[in-house]
Every structure is written in C-alpha cells, then in structure tokens.
Amino acid sequence: MSGIVAFIGLGHMGGPMAANLIKAGHRVRGHDLDAKALKNATGAGVEPAGSAEEAVRDAEVVITMLPAGRHVLGLYGEILGLARPGTLFIDCSTIDVADARTAHERAAAAGMRALDAPVSGGVVGAEAATLTFMAGGGEEEFAEARPLLEAMGKKAVHCGGSGAGQAAKICNNMILGISMIAVSEAFVLGESLGLSHQALYDVASTASGQCWALSVNCPVPGPVPTSPADHDYRPGFAASLMAKDLGLAANAARAGGVHAQLGLRAAELYAAFAEGGGAGKDFSGIVRTIRERSGERT
CATH class of the missing domain: 1.10.1040.10 (N-(1-d-carboxylethyl)-l-norvaline Dehydrogenase; domain 2)
Incomplete structure (x- = not known):
C-alpha cells in the first residue's frame, strides 16, 4: 500500500497505533481534536491535518479510533462525502454492534467500503504493536486491511460480516x-x-x-x-x-x-x-x- 492512510483519533491508543504504521513504512496523515495528542503524533512522524475533512482527502484508507458509536457515526456524516470513491474505512473503536452495522451501511451508501476492527491489548499493546484485531466486514476488505492491522498488532481475525468484530x-x-x-x-x-x-x-x-x-x-x-x-x-x-x-x-x-x-x-x-x-x-x-x-x- 503506497497511498496515504488517514488516522482520526490519536489519543492513548490511536497515537501509538499510528506511530507503528509509520515504523512499518506507511505514510500517515492524522487529526485529533486534542492539540496535545496531535502534537505527540506529529512527533512520531504523523503528518498533521487541521481537520478530519483535510485528513481524509486523497487518502487510500481511513482509520478511526474514537470513544463511542455516536462519535463514529457523527464523523462519518462529515467525511464520507469527501473521501475518494472506494476508500476503505476501518473503525477500530469499540462501539455498539448496531452502530457498527449502521456505519457499514452509511459507508456503502456513500460508495465506500468498511471494516469494523476493534482491538484487544490496551495501551501497552498499542505501543508494542501486539494488539489483537477482531474484524467484521467483507473478505476482500479484510485482506486489504490485513497488512495495516498486522503492522499495529500481532494477530488479526476475520470474525464475519458487518458488526462481527464488535x-x-x-x-x-x-x-x-x-x-x-x-x-x-x-x-x-x-x-x-x-x-x-x-x-x-x-x-x-x-x-x-x-x-x-x-x-x-x-x-x-x-x-x-x-x-x-x-x-x-x-x-x-x-x-x-x-x-x-x-x-x-x-x-x-x-x-x-x-x-x-x-x-x-x-x-x-x-x-x-x-x-x-x-x-x-x-x-x-x-x-x-x-x-x-x-x-x-x-
């Protein structure tokens, strides 16, 4: 994967995850509402974006790590219309299964592809790139996402269709x-x-x-x-x-x-x-x- 990976949500989990993508050779453009989190991620090599909208433009993949389902769905409402058609959206947040399925539906309606991929392993796992990813979505989407997931963790499991990861x-x-x-x-x-x-x-x-x-x-x-x-x-x-x-x-x-x-x-x-x-x-x-x-x- 040679394109830009947009990463939105660069806190205690997202920041180290983005840093590990950079260590694996990926170009990452990121955004976080918290200025300190964005600054820390920039220090690790993340290209800072002034907004989520700016982060996703021309990105090949968009990864999100946010607190709750309402944040994910709210963000998708803002950025799905700005990404390139066919962009792969990978949500690593832990959210309600129903919200995850809604996110998949909205991504598909906007001409995008989606994967829910919550993680296990905590901050220590995020820093050490030893997370386990539980993915829900299509097999093609999982195959495409797998190199990114493996750069951030030690194991990635395809659990089934939309919402199965959650x-x-x-x-x-x-x-x-x-x-x-x-x-x-x-x-x-x-x-x-x-x-x-x-x-x-x-x-x-x-x-x-x-x-x-x-x-x-x-x-x-x-x-x-x-x-x-x-x-x-x-x-x-x-x-x-x-x-x-x-x-x-x-x-x-x-x-x-x-x-x-x-x-x-x-x-x-x-x-x-x-x-x-x-x-x-x-x-x-x-x-x-x-x-x-x-x-x-x-």
Whole structure:
C-alpha cells in the first residue's frame, strides 16, 4: 500500500497505533481534536491535518479510533462525502454492534467500503504493536486491511460480516470482566481464610483456576510484579473502559434475550466501581471494592 492512510483519533491508543504504521513504512496523515495528542503524533512522524475533512482527502484508507458509536457515526456524516470513491474505512473503536452495522451501511451508501476492527491489548499493546484485531466486514476488505492491522498488532481475525468484530470484542470482554471479578473474590476469600496471595497464585496459576486475569493481570500485588496491582493499579485497561464494554455487552444480551446473569451483574459492578472513583484505575482494582465490602480495609 503506497497511498496515504488517514488516522482520526490519536489519543492513548490511536497515537501509538499510528506511530507503528509509520515504523512499518506507511505514510500517515492524522487529526485529533486534542492539540496535545496531535502534537505527540506529529512527533512520531504523523503528518498533521487541521481537520478530519483535510485528513481524509486523497487518502487510500481511513482509520478511526474514537470513544463511542455516536462519535463514529457523527464523523462519518462529515467525511464520507469527501473521501475518494472506494476508500476503505476501518473503525477500530469499540462501539455498539448496531452502530457498527449502521456505519457499514452509511459507508456503502456513500460508495465506500468498511471494516469494523476493534482491538484487544490496551495501551501497552498499542505501543508494542501486539494488539489483537477482531474484524467484521467483507473478505476482500479484510485482506486489504490485513497488512495495516498486522503492522499495529500481532494477530488479526476475520470474525464475519458487518458488526462481527464488535460482537467478538464485547463477548471477549464479558469473559474478561467476569473472570477478573471471580479472581478478585477468590483472593479476598483466601485472605479471610488466612491463605497468602502467593500460595493461592502458585496453586491456581497451574491448576484449573488459571486464566489471563490471574496469570497476567493478577489483581493483588506480589505474585505478578508486572501487573497493575504492583503499580498502584495504574492502567493497563482502565475500569471506565471495562464498564463501557460490559455495558455494551449487557445491552446486546438484553436485546437478544440472552440469559446472561453473570455478564449483567459484572456490568453493574464495574459501572459502580467506575462511578465511585475507580474510573482511572486498572479494572483489576475492583478487588479493593470487594475487600471493602467484605469488611476489610485496603
């Protein structure tokens, strides 16, 4: 791919992703409403654009990384009519499945092509180019996007048609949110029974309780020195983002009539955690809430 890649949304995730495209030899023109984010991206080699409209003109591919579906759909309303016919739009935001499908429909109506490609891996993965992309859309669009996705991550999976990438993302994060709560409850239960964190970790990490929430993102300090728990729960993956993703999963479960009791309860717990001051902490910090509600002090 020799043309321009427009990248809109250059924050904590988008900035490093754009920088990795440049490292892979791509020409990137970017825009962000935050002047500091745009300046940081410019320092990494991104060609700054004064507006999203300016960024997409003559671009071969347009990548977006935005907070919510309303931002994606609002932006598409502004830029779809300005891009070259046939431009590939890749949305890496995590948004509602219905919004993703609407974005596909609007892109097609404007003569464009689209892919929803949310990511897993957080800021660390964005910086290290180790993200996993879950893509929804046509096979041709995925094949064209794949070199770009692989420049920004370690794995790209074509999950199916429009919205399938978002569906995979919210299902994955429902598993993650539930498992982090389960691991956290187990550690607090262990504390009440006089079991050390290390002992529980040594058993569970090599037994049937093993999972990513335990072995990589352990919610208590000590057993995994690289986990956010050993760094005052600095994210990682912020609790506000987990609350958002679980909210999307809960909405989808309700709409589909799915009996997802644990998923719905996890969404409630993370919403309360984020609203109660944990929004800027790693999502593993929910262990503190569980401990406090168990009569313990952090």
